[in-house]
Amino acid sequence: MWVYLALGAGCLQTVRNALAKSISGQVSPALNSWSRFAFNLPFSLLLVLVLDLRGGWPALPPAFLTGCFVTAVCQLLGNVALVSAFRRSNFAESIVLHKLEVVFTAIFGFAFFSEAPSEAGWVGIFICGLGVLAINLGRTGTVDGWRRAFHFDTGAWLALTCAVLLVLASFALKAANESFALANPQVGEGRFVAAAHTLFHTTWIEVALLTTWLLAREREQFSHVRVHWKRMLGIGATGFLGSLGWFWAYSLTLVAYVKTVGQVEAVLAVILALVVWREREVWRQLPGVALIGVGIAVLLLL
Numbered sequence: 001m002w003v004y005l006a007l008g009a010g011c012l013q014t015v016r017n018a019l020a021k022s023i024s025g026q027v028s029p030a031l032n033s034w035s036r037f038a039f040n041l042p043f044s045l046l047l048v049l050v051l052d053l054r055g056g057w058p059a060l061p062p063a064f065l066t067g068c069f070v071t072a073v074c075q076l077l078g079n080v081a082l083v084s085a086f087r088r089s090n091f092a093e094s095i096v097l098h099k100l101e102v103v104f105t106a107i108f109g110f111a112f113f114s115e116a117p118s119e120a121g122w123v124g125i126f127i128c129g130l131g132v133l134a135i136n137l138g139r140t141g142t143v144d145g146w147r148r149a150f151h152f153d154t155g156a157w158l159a160l161t162c163a164v165l166l167v168l169a170s171f172a173l174k175a176a177n178e179s180f181a182l183a184n185p186q187v188g189e190g191r192f193v194a195a196a197h198t199l200f201h202t203t204w205i206e207v208a209l210l211t212t213w214l215l216a217r218e219r220e221q222f223s224h225v226r227v228h229w230k231r232m233l234g235i236g237a238t239g240f241l242g243s244l245g246w247f248w249a250y251s252l253t254l255v256a257y258v259k260t261v262g263q264v265e266a267v268l269a270v271i272l273a274l275v276v277w278r279e280r281e282v283w284r285q286l287p288g289v290a291l292i293g294v295g296i297a298v299l300l301l302l
Contacts, residue, residue, distance in 0.1 A: 002252040006261035009245030014268040016238040018276070021086045023228050029083040030214055031221040035228075036079060037206040039236020040243070044200040047244075051193055058197060059183040067176025068198060071169045072205035078165030081158045089155025097159035102263060103129040104167045106256040113171055115254045124299030125256060128263050131291030135266070170246075170255045173198055177251040191251035199240075199247050260299045263292045 020032055027035075052058065085094040106125045109115030117125060180187070180194040187193040214221055225232065249258045270289050 002249040002258060003261055005245045005249035005252075006258045007264055009242045009249065010262040010265040011268060012238045012242035012245065013262075014265045014272065016235055016242060017082070017086075017265075017269070018272055019231050019235045019238070020083055023231055024083055024086040027224045027228065028218055028221050029080050029087070030210060030218055031224060032083045033076065033079040034207070034210045034214060035225070035232035036235050036239045037076070037203055037210060039233050040240040041200075041203050041207050041236075043237065043240040044196070044203050044244075047196050048200040051196055055186065055193065058180070058187075058193070060197075060201075061179055061183045064176050064179040064183065064198075065201065067172050067179060068201040069205055070172040071176060071198070072202045072209065074165045074169035074172060075202065076206045076210060078162040078169060081162040081165065085155045085158035085162065087155075088158065089153065094155060094159045097132065097156050098162040098166070100129065100132050100160060101163035101167050101170075102256065102259040103132075104163055105170065105259045108167055108171065109254065109256050113255075115256060117254060117256050121254070121257060121260075121299055124295045124297075125260055127295030127298060128260055128292050129295075131263075131288045131293075131295060132266070134288030134291055135270070135285040137288070167255075170250060170259070173202065173247055174250045174255060176202075177247065181251070192248055195244060195247035195251055199243050203243075257299060261296055263296055266292055 016036065020036065023035075024032055082094060082098055085098070089097075102125055106117055106122070110117070176198045177191060177194045180197055181191060184194070246258065246262070267289050270285060274283070
């Protein structure tokens with residue numbers, strides 16, 4: 001099941017990021033990120049209410065709420081970094097570079113969280129990492145030759161910062177899921193209820209933090225909501241479904257495996273960059289896309 005959840009979440013995240021890019025030049029990164037969480041909140045609240053009315057109100061241990069808070073802060077900052085990257089780099093490059101999180105996830109998970117991928121898993125993750133570097137090699141830039149694969153401008157560094165923050169968020173939310181499941185054994189093995197509650201509590205914290213920031217620093221940005229609310233609603237809806245998929249999948253297997261399958265987002269981002277935004281340099285990045293596909297296949301089939 002986690003494979004289907006990760007594939008679906010990757011596809012939905014591509015749509016969400018495309019919608020976010022479409023308004024990135026018209027609103028601030030903070031408001032763009034706020035739209036993802038604020039328009040997500042009604043959906044996650046409704047889901048939790050339905051689950052709680054059917055199964056009873058759950059226990060919310062301090063470890064669970066702490067995990068939600070850490071997830072919220074890391075995910076919020078990561079989203080702002082990614083939206084800021086959209087304003088400085090092309091869409092495909094920003095998405096692909098932030099997908100280096102799969103490599104960071106494997107390293108962090110092995111070093112700090114006792115998540116050890118199999119030998120085939122390491123091979124698949126490594127091939128995906130090479131694919132991301134190959135895509136970066138296909139960029140236009142002032143650096144020639146192989147060094148271009150490791151040359152990052154401001155937009156690229158923002159995308160990489162997003163990757164690190166999302167890795168931390170992923171492990172924090174997995175810890176929150178596990179804390180919730182331990183405190184509420186009635187949720188069962190599927191962990192769907194735990195994922196739904198983690199999503200809701202993470203989202204309201206994000207909305208509270210970002211709304212406070214906007215009111216204090218960029219109050220005028222809220223005037224853009226009535227202009228772009230339809231696309232913001234799309235960002236929120238796809239963000240809700242995608243996040244629910246990620247949160248659920250993380251509770252079922254290794255985080256690194258989920259993120260490796262989620263690399264489908266990088267492939268879809270390149271296709272969108274070619275078809276929608278006519279980013280012609282993306283043609284040179286297709287070999288890297290192929291490597292990512294191979295890495296996912298290795299992970300799933302071996």
